[in-house]
Amino acid sequence: MILARVVGTVVSSQKAQKIEGIRFLLLEKINPVTMEGKGDFVVSMDSVGAGVGEIVFYVSGSSARYTDVTEGKPSDSAVIAIVDFIEKDGKYTYEKNR
Amino acid sequence: MILARVVGTVVSSQKAQKIEGIRFLLLEKINPVTMEGKGDFVVSMDSVGAGVGEIVFYVSGSSARYTDVTEGKPSDSAVIAIVDFIEKDGKYTYEKNR
Amino acid sequence: MILARVVGTVVSSQKAQKIEGIRFLLLEKINPVTMEGKGDFVVSMDSVGAGVGEIVFYVSGSSARYTDVTEGKPSDSAVIAIVDFIEKDGKYTYEKNR
Protein backbone atom coordinates (compact mmCIF):
# COMPACT_ATOMS: atom_id res chain seq x y z
CA MET A 1 0.00 0.00 0.00
CA ILE A 2 1.13 3.55 -0.64
CA LEU A 3 0.84 6.56 1.66
CA ALA A 4 -0.85 9.64 0.26
CA ARG A 5 -2.68 12.83 1.21
CA VAL A 6 -6.27 13.38 0.12
CA VAL A 7 -6.04 16.64 -1.85
CA GLY A 8 -9.38 16.77 -3.63
CA THR A 9 -12.09 15.01 -5.54
CA VAL A 10 -12.87 14.12 -9.13
CA VAL A 11 -16.44 14.26 -10.43
CA SER A 12 -17.79 12.46 -13.48
CA SER A 13 -21.36 12.20 -14.74
CA GLN A 14 -20.58 10.03 -17.78
CA LYS A 15 -18.97 6.87 -16.46
CA ALA A 16 -19.19 3.09 -16.34
CA GLN A 17 -22.49 2.11 -14.74
CA LYS A 18 -20.80 -0.10 -12.13
CA ILE A 19 -18.98 2.79 -10.50
CA GLU A 20 -22.00 5.05 -9.96
CA GLY A 21 -22.33 6.29 -6.40
CA ILE A 22 -18.66 5.89 -5.58
CA ARG A 23 -16.62 8.84 -4.36
CA PHE A 24 -13.42 9.45 -6.34
CA LEU A 25 -10.65 10.96 -4.26
CA LEU A 26 -7.68 12.76 -5.72
CA LEU A 27 -4.61 11.59 -3.83
CA GLU A 28 -1.09 12.97 -3.86
CA LYS A 29 1.57 10.45 -2.91
CA ILE A 30 3.79 11.58 -0.04
CA ASN A 31 7.25 10.91 1.31
CA PRO A 32 6.39 9.44 4.73
CA VAL A 33 9.56 10.82 6.31
CA THR A 34 9.28 14.47 5.27
CA MET A 35 5.49 14.21 4.73
CA GLU A 36 5.91 16.30 1.60
CA GLY A 37 3.85 15.66 -1.52
CA LYS A 38 5.61 14.10 -4.47
CA GLY A 39 3.61 15.80 -7.21
CA ASP A 40 2.40 12.35 -8.23
CA PHE A 41 -1.38 11.93 -8.26
CA VAL A 42 -3.85 9.04 -8.42
CA VAL A 43 -7.64 8.81 -8.42
CA SER A 44 -8.77 6.36 -5.74
CA MET A 45 -12.15 5.01 -4.68
CA ASP A 46 -13.03 5.81 -1.08
CA SER A 47 -13.98 2.89 1.17
CA VAL A 48 -13.45 4.53 4.57
CA GLY A 49 -14.96 8.04 4.47
CA ALA A 50 -11.66 9.90 4.05
CA GLY A 51 -11.69 13.69 3.79
CA VAL A 52 -9.47 16.30 2.18
CA GLY A 53 -6.25 16.83 4.13
CA GLU A 54 -6.16 13.40 5.72
CA ILE A 55 -3.23 11.01 5.35
CA VAL A 56 -4.36 7.63 4.05
CA PHE A 57 -2.98 4.56 2.41
CA TYR A 58 -4.52 2.97 -0.62
CA VAL A 59 -4.34 -0.47 -2.19
CA SER A 60 -3.65 -0.96 -5.92
CA GLY A 61 -4.34 -3.62 -8.50
CA SER A 62 -6.86 -6.43 -8.21
CA SER A 63 -6.93 -6.03 -4.41
CA ALA A 64 -8.65 -2.67 -4.95
CA ARG A 65 -11.75 -4.77 -5.68
CA TYR A 66 -11.59 -6.39 -2.21
CA THR A 67 -13.44 -3.70 -0.25
CA ASP A 68 -17.17 -3.52 0.47
CA VAL A 69 -17.47 -0.50 -1.81
CA THR A 70 -15.49 -1.76 -4.81
CA GLU A 71 -16.29 -5.48 -5.00
CA GLY A 72 -16.79 -6.58 -8.60
CA LYS A 73 -16.11 -3.06 -9.90
CA PRO A 74 -13.49 -1.72 -12.32
CA SER A 75 -11.23 -0.28 -9.62
CA ASP A 76 -7.43 -0.34 -9.45
CA SER A 77 -7.09 1.93 -6.42
CA ALA A 78 -9.04 2.06 -3.16
CA VAL A 79 -8.41 3.98 0.04
CA ILE A 80 -8.53 1.40 2.83
CA ALA A 81 -7.17 3.25 5.88
CA ILE A 82 -6.99 6.73 7.39
CA VAL A 83 -3.62 6.98 9.12
CA ASP A 84 -3.38 7.94 12.81
CA PHE A 85 0.39 7.97 13.00
CA ILE A 86 3.53 6.92 11.22
CA GLU A 87 6.52 5.83 13.26
CA LYS A 88 9.97 5.61 11.70
CA ASP A 89 13.05 4.49 13.62
CA GLY A 90 11.31 5.14 16.93
CA LYS A 91 10.09 8.66 16.11
CA TYR A 92 6.74 9.86 14.86
CA THR A 93 6.93 11.47 11.44
CA TYR A 94 3.17 12.03 11.51
CA GLU A 95 0.47 12.18 14.19
CA LYS A 96 -3.08 12.89 13.07
CA ASN A 97 -4.29 14.94 16.03
CA ARG A 98 -1.37 17.31 16.50
CA MET B 1 -7.14 5.27 -11.68
CA ILE B 2 -5.05 7.76 -13.62
CA LEU B 3 -6.13 11.05 -15.17
CA ALA B 4 -5.38 11.56 -18.84
CA ARG B 5 -6.42 13.49 -21.93
CA VAL B 6 -7.72 11.67 -24.98
CA VAL B 7 -5.31 12.79 -27.71
CA GLY B 8 -6.07 10.37 -30.53
CA THR B 9 -6.83 6.86 -31.67
CA VAL B 10 -4.92 3.76 -32.69
CA VAL B 11 -6.18 1.55 -35.51
CA SER B 12 -5.26 -2.08 -36.11
CA SER B 13 -6.66 -4.53 -38.63
CA GLN B 14 -4.49 -7.50 -37.56
CA LYS B 15 -5.26 -8.15 -33.92
CA ALA B 16 -6.46 -10.70 -31.40
CA GLN B 17 -9.97 -11.80 -32.36
CA LYS B 18 -11.38 -10.99 -28.93
CA ILE B 19 -10.69 -7.29 -29.24
CA GLU B 20 -12.41 -6.72 -32.57
CA GLY B 21 -14.93 -3.89 -32.54
CA ILE B 22 -13.29 -2.10 -29.61
CA ARG B 23 -12.14 1.50 -29.96
CA PHE B 24 -8.52 2.08 -28.93
CA LEU B 25 -7.91 5.54 -27.54
CA LEU B 26 -4.49 7.13 -27.32
CA LEU B 27 -4.26 8.80 -23.92
CA GLU B 28 -1.65 11.20 -22.59
CA LYS B 29 -1.32 11.22 -18.82
CA ILE B 30 -1.73 14.67 -17.27
CA ASN B 31 -0.72 16.51 -14.14
CA PRO B 32 -4.15 17.22 -12.60
CA VAL B 33 -2.95 20.45 -11.01
CA THR B 34 -1.41 22.15 -14.04
CA MET B 35 -3.49 20.05 -16.48
CA GLU B 36 -0.38 19.74 -18.65
CA GLY B 37 0.43 16.56 -20.52
CA LYS B 38 3.31 14.46 -19.22
CA GLY B 39 4.49 13.10 -22.56
CA ASP B 40 3.59 9.64 -21.28
CA PHE B 41 1.12 7.72 -23.44
CA VAL B 42 -1.06 4.63 -23.10
CA VAL B 43 -3.53 2.85 -25.39
CA SER B 44 -6.82 2.35 -23.59
CA MET B 45 -10.08 0.63 -24.52
CA ASP B 46 -13.06 2.98 -24.51
CA SER B 47 -16.06 1.96 -22.41
CA VAL B 48 -17.80 5.35 -22.12
CA GLY B 49 -17.75 7.01 -25.55
CA ALA B 50 -14.91 9.42 -24.84
CA GLY B 51 -13.73 11.78 -27.56
CA VAL B 52 -10.49 13.53 -28.45
CA GLY B 53 -9.77 16.43 -26.11
CA GLU B 54 -11.74 15.12 -23.17
CA ILE B 55 -10.26 14.53 -19.73
CA VAL B 56 -10.88 11.00 -18.53
CA PHE B 57 -9.61 8.52 -16.03
CA TYR B 58 -8.77 4.96 -16.87
CA VAL B 59 -8.39 1.77 -14.87
CA SER B 60 -5.35 -0.49 -15.25
CA GLY B 61 -4.58 -4.15 -14.69
CA SER B 62 -7.11 -6.94 -14.27
CA SER B 63 -9.82 -4.42 -13.39
CA ALA B 64 -9.66 -3.20 -16.99
CA ARG B 65 -11.62 -6.38 -17.79
CA TYR B 66 -14.47 -5.31 -15.47
CA THR B 67 -16.38 -3.11 -17.91
CA ASP B 68 -19.23 -4.15 -20.23
CA VAL B 69 -16.96 -3.62 -23.23
CA THR B 70 -13.84 -5.42 -22.03
CA GLU B 71 -15.16 -8.39 -20.03
CA GLY B 72 -13.11 -11.51 -20.72
CA LYS B 73 -10.83 -9.65 -23.12
CA PRO B 74 -7.06 -9.08 -23.11
CA SER B 75 -7.24 -5.51 -21.80
CA ASP B 76 -4.99 -3.84 -19.25
CA SER B 77 -6.40 -0.33 -19.63
CA ALA B 78 -9.99 0.90 -19.98
CA VAL B 79 -11.45 4.40 -19.89
CA ILE B 80 -14.24 4.28 -17.31
CA ALA B 81 -15.12 7.95 -16.76
CA ILE B 82 -15.23 11.29 -18.55
CA VAL B 83 -14.30 13.94 -16.01
CA ASP B 84 -16.60 16.93 -15.36
CA PHE B 85 -14.36 18.66 -12.88
CA ILE B 86 -11.36 18.21 -10.66
CA GLU B 87 -11.25 19.99 -7.33
CA LYS B 88 -7.99 20.37 -5.41
CA ASP B 89 -7.75 22.09 -2.04
CA GLY B 90 -11.09 23.79 -2.58
CA LYS B 91 -10.37 25.13 -6.07
CA TYR B 92 -11.24 23.76 -9.48
CA THR B 93 -8.19 22.87 -11.54
CA TYR B 94 -10.48 21.69 -14.35
CA GLU B 95 -14.09 22.26 -15.35
CA LYS B 96 -15.35 20.55 -18.50
CA ASN B 97 -17.72 23.18 -19.79
CA ARG B 98 -15.62 26.30 -19.37
CA MET C 1 -1.72 -1.27 -23.64
CA ILE C 2 1.66 0.11 -24.62
CA LEU C 3 2.95 0.93 -28.10
CA ALA C 4 6.25 -0.63 -29.12
CA ARG C 5 8.36 -1.63 -32.10
CA VAL C 6 9.30 -5.27 -32.64
CA VAL C 7 13.11 -5.13 -32.71
CA GLY C 8 14.07 -8.80 -32.44
CA THR C 9 13.52 -12.16 -30.85
CA VAL C 10 14.67 -14.05 -27.78
CA VAL C 11 15.38 -17.77 -27.95
CA SER C 12 15.46 -20.19 -25.02
CA SER C 13 15.78 -23.96 -25.01
CA GLN C 14 15.61 -24.39 -21.22
CA LYS C 15 12.28 -22.95 -20.12
CA ALA C 16 9.03 -23.66 -18.34
CA GLN C 17 7.23 -26.47 -20.17
CA LYS C 18 4.04 -24.45 -20.55
CA ILE C 19 5.66 -21.85 -22.77
CA GLU C 20 7.16 -24.23 -25.33
CA GLY C 21 6.29 -23.37 -28.90
CA ILE C 22 5.62 -19.71 -28.18
CA ARG C 23 7.54 -17.00 -30.04
CA PHE C 24 9.22 -14.45 -27.77
CA LEU C 25 9.46 -11.02 -29.32
CA LEU C 26 11.87 -8.35 -28.15
CA LEU C 27 9.97 -5.08 -28.08
CA GLU C 28 11.25 -1.55 -27.64
CA LYS C 29 8.72 0.89 -26.25
CA ILE C 30 8.20 3.97 -28.41
CA ASN C 31 7.02 7.53 -28.05
CA PRO C 32 3.90 7.47 -30.26
CA VAL C 33 4.34 11.13 -31.24
CA THR C 34 7.96 11.09 -32.37
CA MET C 35 7.89 7.31 -33.04
CA GLU C 36 11.36 7.11 -31.48
CA GLY C 37 12.44 4.19 -29.34
CA LYS C 38 12.75 4.80 -25.61
CA GLY C 39 15.61 2.36 -24.96
CA ASP C 40 13.21 0.42 -22.74
CA PHE C 41 12.72 -3.23 -23.69
CA VAL C 42 10.29 -6.03 -22.86
CA VAL C 43 9.97 -9.66 -23.94
CA SER C 44 6.44 -10.31 -25.17
CA MET C 45 4.62 -13.42 -26.38
CA ASP C 46 3.35 -13.11 -29.94
CA SER C 47 -0.36 -13.79 -30.51
CA VAL C 48 -0.79 -12.07 -33.89
CA GLY C 49 2.17 -13.02 -36.11
CA ALA C 50 4.07 -9.76 -35.69
CA GLY C 51 7.41 -9.31 -37.44
CA VAL C 52 10.56 -7.29 -36.82
CA GLY C 53 10.06 -3.60 -37.62
CA GLU C 54 6.32 -3.55 -37.08
CA ILE C 55 4.59 -1.24 -34.62
CA VAL C 56 2.40 -3.17 -32.20
CA PHE C 57 0.74 -2.78 -28.87
CA TYR C 58 0.97 -5.33 -26.11
CA VAL C 59 -1.09 -6.10 -23.04
CA SER C 60 0.53 -6.55 -19.61
CA GLY C 61 -0.34 -8.34 -16.39
CA SER C 62 -2.96 -11.05 -15.98
CA SER C 63 -4.67 -9.98 -19.22
CA ALA C 64 -1.60 -11.28 -21.08
CA ARG C 65 -3.09 -14.73 -20.41
CA TYR C 66 -6.30 -13.83 -22.27
CA THR C 67 -5.14 -14.63 -25.80
CA ASP C 68 -5.52 -17.93 -27.65
CA VAL C 69 -1.73 -18.43 -27.50
CA THR C 70 -1.12 -17.58 -23.83
CA GLU C 71 -4.18 -18.93 -22.02
CA GLY C 72 -3.19 -20.57 -18.72
CA LYS C 73 0.49 -19.81 -19.31
CA PRO C 74 3.00 -17.81 -17.23
CA SER C 75 2.85 -14.70 -19.41
CA ASP C 76 2.82 -11.07 -18.32
CA SER C 77 3.12 -9.55 -21.80
CA ALA C 78 1.43 -10.46 -25.06
CA VAL C 79 1.34 -8.67 -28.42
CA ILE C 80 -2.34 -8.38 -29.33
CA ALA C 81 -2.36 -5.95 -32.27
CA ILE C 82 -0.25 -4.84 -35.21
CA VAL C 83 -0.83 -1.13 -35.65
CA ASP C 84 -2.00 0.30 -39.01
CA PHE C 85 -1.94 3.92 -37.99
CA ILE C 86 -1.78 6.25 -35.03
CA GLU C 87 -3.70 9.51 -35.14
CA LYS C 88 -2.96 12.30 -32.70
CA ASP C 89 -4.84 15.62 -32.66
CA GLY C 90 -6.10 15.00 -36.19
CA LYS C 91 -2.73 14.11 -37.74
CA TYR C 92 -1.16 10.75 -38.41
CA THR C 93 2.04 10.19 -36.46
CA TYR C 94 2.35 6.72 -38.01
CA GLU C 95 0.96 4.97 -41.08
CA LYS C 96 2.04 1.38 -41.69
CA ASN C 97 2.15 1.36 -45.48
CA ARG C 98 3.93 4.63 -46.16
Place this chain on the structure above:
Amino acid sequence: MILARVVGTVVSSQKAQKIEGIRFLLLEKINPVTMEGKGDFVVSMDSVGAGVGEIVFYVSGSSARYTDVTEGKPSDSAVIAIVDFIEKDGKYTYEKNR
Protein backbone atom coordinates in the same frame (compact mmCIF):
# COMPACT_ATOMS: atom_id res chain seq x y z
CA MET D 1 9.83 -9.81 -4.74
CA ILE D 2 11.65 -6.68 -3.62
CA LEU D 3 14.24 -6.32 -0.87
CA ALA D 4 13.58 -3.71 1.80
CA ARG D 5 14.41 -2.70 5.35
CA VAL D 6 11.66 -2.49 7.96
CA VAL D 7 11.93 1.12 9.14
CA GLY D 8 8.72 1.59 11.12
CA THR D 9 5.02 1.02 11.43
CA VAL D 10 1.81 2.71 10.34
CA VAL D 11 -1.22 2.79 12.63
CA SER D 12 -4.81 3.34 11.58
CA SER D 13 -8.00 3.11 13.63
CA GLN D 14 -10.40 3.95 10.78
CA LYS D 15 -9.87 1.33 8.10
CA ALA D 16 -11.54 -1.36 6.03
CA GLN D 17 -13.00 -3.97 8.36
CA LYS D 18 -11.20 -6.82 6.61
CA ILE D 19 -7.75 -5.54 7.55
CA GLU D 20 -8.33 -5.17 11.29
CA GLY D 21 -5.70 -6.89 13.41
CA ILE D 22 -3.03 -6.79 10.72
CA ARG D 23 0.31 -5.11 11.40
CA PHE D 24 1.29 -2.51 8.79
CA LEU D 25 5.03 -2.22 8.35
CA LEU D 26 6.72 0.78 6.81
CA LEU D 27 9.39 -0.54 4.45
CA GLU D 28 12.18 1.32 2.67
CA LYS D 29 13.40 -0.35 -0.49
CA ILE D 30 17.13 -1.01 -0.54
CA ASN D 31 19.90 -1.50 -3.05
CA PRO D 32 20.96 -5.11 -2.23
CA VAL D 33 24.57 -4.44 -3.23
CA THR D 34 25.26 -1.33 -1.15
CA MET D 35 22.42 -2.11 1.30
CA GLU D 36 21.54 1.59 1.28
CA GLY D 37 17.96 2.79 1.43
CA LYS D 38 16.50 4.22 -1.75
CA GLY D 39 14.19 6.77 -0.11
CA ASP D 40 11.28 4.84 -1.63
CA PHE D 41 8.69 3.60 0.87
CA VAL D 42 5.80 1.13 0.89
CA VAL D 43 3.31 -0.02 3.54
CA SER D 44 3.30 -3.81 3.73
CA MET D 45 1.27 -6.33 5.71
CA ASP D 46 3.40 -8.50 7.98
CA SER D 47 3.01 -12.27 7.62
CA VAL D 48 6.25 -13.40 9.29
CA GLY D 49 6.74 -11.34 12.47
CA ALA D 50 9.33 -8.96 11.06
CA GLY D 51 10.77 -6.21 13.29
CA VAL D 52 12.24 -2.77 12.72
CA GLY D 53 15.75 -2.93 11.30
CA GLU D 54 15.37 -6.32 9.65
CA ILE D 55 15.95 -6.93 5.96
CA VAL D 56 12.97 -8.60 4.33
CA PHE D 57 11.45 -9.19 0.96
CA TYR D 58 7.84 -8.55 0.17
CA VAL D 59 5.47 -9.73 -2.53
CA SER D 60 3.29 -7.30 -4.51
CA GLY D 61 0.04 -7.47 -6.41
CA SER D 62 -2.55 -10.22 -6.19
CA SER D 63 0.02 -12.60 -4.69
CA ALA D 64 0.03 -10.41 -1.57
CA ARG D 65 -3.29 -12.12 -0.80
CA TYR D 66 -1.64 -15.57 -0.80
CA THR D 67 -0.38 -15.59 2.80
CA ASP D 68 -2.19 -16.94 5.86
CA VAL D 69 -2.57 -13.39 7.18
CA THR D 70 -3.80 -11.65 4.03
CA GLU D 71 -6.01 -14.21 2.31
CA GLY D 72 -9.13 -12.59 0.86
CA LYS D 73 -8.05 -9.15 2.08
CA PRO D 74 -7.39 -5.90 0.21
CA SER D 75 -3.60 -6.22 0.29
CA ASP D 76 -1.13 -5.40 -2.47
CA SER D 77 2.03 -5.89 -0.40
CA ALA D 78 2.96 -8.56 2.14
CA VAL D 79 6.26 -9.32 3.84
CA ILE D 80 6.88 -13.03 3.25
CA ALA D 81 10.51 -13.54 4.34
CA ILE D 82 13.09 -12.21 6.77
CA VAL D 83 16.44 -12.36 5.00
CA ASP D 84 19.40 -14.20 6.56
CA PHE D 85 21.91 -13.35 3.89
CA ILE D 86 22.29 -12.02 0.39
CA GLU D 87 25.03 -13.40 -1.82
CA LYS D 88 26.10 -11.59 -4.98
CA ASP D 89 28.81 -12.89 -7.31
CA GLY D 90 30.15 -15.19 -4.58
CA LYS D 91 30.34 -12.56 -1.82
CA TYR D 92 27.93 -11.73 0.95
CA THR D 93 26.52 -8.23 0.69
CA TYR D 94 24.43 -8.87 3.82
CA GLU D 95 24.53 -11.31 6.74
CA LYS D 96 21.88 -10.98 9.41
CA ASN D 97 23.90 -11.95 12.46
CA ARG D 98 27.06 -9.95 11.90
Place this chain on the structure above:
Amino acid sequence: MILARVVGTVVSSQKAQKIEGIRFLLLEKINPVTMEGKGDFVVSMDSVGAGVGEIVFYVSGSSARYTDVTEGKPSDSAVIAIVDFIEKDGKYTYEKNR
Protein backbone atom coordinates in the same frame (compact mmCIF):
# COMPACT_ATOMS: atom_id res chain seq x y z
CA MET E 1 8.76 -10.59 -19.36
CA ILE E 2 11.97 -8.82 -18.45
CA LEU E 3 15.54 -9.82 -19.26
CA ALA E 4 17.97 -10.07 -16.36
CA ARG E 5 21.23 -11.65 -15.25
CA VAL E 6 21.28 -14.02 -12.28
CA VAL E 7 23.77 -12.34 -9.93
CA GLY E 8 23.23 -14.22 -6.68
CA THR E 9 20.85 -15.76 -4.20
CA VAL E 10 18.84 -14.69 -1.18
CA VAL E 11 18.45 -17.00 1.81
CA SER E 12 15.73 -16.82 4.45
CA SER E 13 14.97 -19.22 7.30
CA GLN E 14 11.96 -17.28 8.66
CA LYS E 15 9.44 -17.07 5.85
CA ALA E 16 5.89 -17.87 4.80
CA GLN E 17 5.37 -21.63 5.01
CA LYS E 18 4.15 -21.86 1.43
CA ILE E 19 7.47 -20.76 -0.03
CA GLU E 20 9.68 -23.26 1.78
CA GLY E 21 11.98 -25.22 -0.50
CA ILE E 22 11.98 -22.61 -3.24
CA ARG E 23 15.24 -21.08 -4.46
CA PHE E 24 15.29 -17.27 -4.43
CA LEU E 25 17.47 -15.81 -7.15
CA LEU E 26 18.82 -12.28 -7.07
CA LEU E 27 18.41 -10.85 -10.55
CA GLU E 28 19.81 -7.65 -12.03
CA LYS E 29 17.81 -6.27 -14.93
CA ILE E 30 19.86 -5.71 -18.07
CA ASN E 31 19.77 -3.60 -21.19
CA PRO E 32 19.42 -6.33 -23.87
CA VAL E 33 21.34 -4.26 -26.42
CA THR E 34 24.45 -3.43 -24.40
CA MET E 35 23.92 -6.40 -22.03
CA GLU E 36 24.92 -4.10 -19.17
CA GLY E 37 23.28 -4.31 -15.77
CA LYS E 38 20.90 -1.52 -14.83
CA GLY E 39 21.59 -1.54 -11.09
CA ASP E 40 17.95 -2.53 -10.60
CA PHE E 41 17.41 -5.77 -8.66
CA VAL E 42 14.55 -8.18 -8.03
CA VAL E 43 14.20 -11.43 -6.07
CA SER E 44 12.70 -14.12 -8.29
CA MET E 45 11.64 -17.72 -7.70
CA ASP E 46 13.52 -20.21 -9.85
CA SER E 47 11.43 -22.59 -11.95
CA VAL E 48 14.07 -23.66 -14.48
CA GLY E 49 17.33 -24.37 -12.61
CA ALA E 50 19.06 -21.12 -13.50
CA GLY E 51 22.57 -20.45 -12.21
CA VAL E 52 24.62 -17.36 -11.37
CA GLY E 53 25.83 -15.59 -14.50
CA GLU E 54 23.08 -16.82 -16.79
CA ILE E 55 20.80 -14.51 -18.74
CA VAL E 56 17.15 -15.28 -18.07
CA PHE E 57 13.77 -13.73 -18.37
CA TYR E 58 11.24 -13.68 -15.59
CA VAL E 59 7.49 -13.21 -15.43
CA SER E 60 5.87 -10.76 -12.98
CA GLY E 61 2.51 -10.39 -11.30
CA SER E 62 -0.15 -13.07 -10.98
CA SER E 63 1.42 -15.05 -13.84
CA ALA E 64 4.38 -15.74 -11.53
CA ARG E 65 2.06 -18.27 -9.90
CA TYR E 66 1.63 -20.17 -13.20
CA THR E 67 4.75 -22.35 -12.99
CA ASP E 68 5.02 -25.85 -11.52
CA VAL E 69 7.16 -24.47 -8.69
CA THR E 70 5.08 -21.44 -7.73
CA GLU E 71 1.48 -22.54 -8.20
CA GLY E 72 -0.73 -21.24 -5.39
CA LYS E 73 2.19 -19.50 -3.72
CA PRO E 74 2.78 -15.84 -2.82
CA SER E 75 5.09 -15.12 -5.76
CA ASP E 76 5.21 -12.03 -7.95
CA SER E 77 8.34 -12.98 -9.91
CA ALA E 78 9.43 -16.30 -11.40
CA VAL E 79 12.29 -17.15 -13.74
CA ILE E 80 10.71 -19.08 -16.63
CA ALA E 81 13.48 -19.24 -19.24
CA ILE E 82 17.26 -19.37 -19.58
CA VAL E 83 18.16 -17.39 -22.67
CA ASP E 84 20.25 -18.94 -25.47
CA PHE E 85 20.47 -15.87 -27.62
CA ILE E 86 19.01 -12.45 -28.19
CA GLU E 87 18.72 -11.15 -31.73
CA LYS E 88 18.11 -7.46 -32.42
CA ASP E 89 17.74 -6.02 -35.93
CA GLY E 90 19.38 -9.12 -37.44
CA LYS E 91 22.41 -9.21 -35.11
CA TYR E 92 23.04 -11.20 -31.98
CA THR E 93 23.49 -9.03 -28.92
CA TYR E 94 23.92 -12.17 -26.78
CA GLU E 95 24.84 -15.79 -27.43
CA LYS E 96 25.04 -18.11 -24.44
CA ASN E 97 27.89 -20.36 -25.54
CA ARG E 98 30.35 -17.81 -26.85
